[in-house]
Amino acid sequence: MPYTKEAPQQIASEEELRARIPGWGADLDRKDRPAVPREQSLTTGAHWEFPDRQPEKARRERSVEHRFLPPVFGTTVPLKGLSGGIRRLAYARYSEGRAAHWLLLILGDRVDAVESHVASLATRRPDEPITQSGVVSELSHDGLRSRFGRGRADVKHVWLDPVLVVGPWLMAGGLVFALGRTVVRALR
Secondary structure (H helix, E strand, O other), X not given: OOOOOOOOOOOOOHHHHHHHOOOOOOXXXXXXXXXXXXXXXXXXXXXOOOOOOOOOOOOOOOOOOOOOOOOOOOOOOOOOHHHHHHHHHHHXXXXXXXXXXXXXXHHHHHHHXXXXXXXXXXXXXXXXXXXXXXXXXXXXXXXXXXXXXXXXXXXXXXXXXXXXXXXXXXXXXXXXXXXXXXXXXXHO
């Protein structure tokens, strides 16, 4: 029920399913279930059938399959900016069974990473791509020696790591340089 947009429609009755599928409904009768004695002695101490719901103070994204949020949910990172808009679109338009849903969520994560890097440039301590990426530790803590002769799978793409880590920063630096040069020429 909570995984569909509308209430499911009964396709066949229990008698039709029993006649069509051998063994269907074998555990419906509690006396035929092997775990019944244990289930009867199991006391959880819960005073509810369904737990009280956590209040929803801000709008939360939920898949189109779900009618409501679970009783307790996380609220640690609210959606923001362009990445939040992309994630909202993924939840509002596409089912979890569609590739578009997951690809939009991945795109939202990538956009969020770019937004975070750009936002860090406006702080007093911006990101440092060389020291924070672990490149320095490759030279000082036997990083290079541990990669070779040990059958590690990541050796195949080790040449690509510096390009992926430093490349965007070089591109951003080139863009800022070109923009600055254009502004200086325009002011002359």
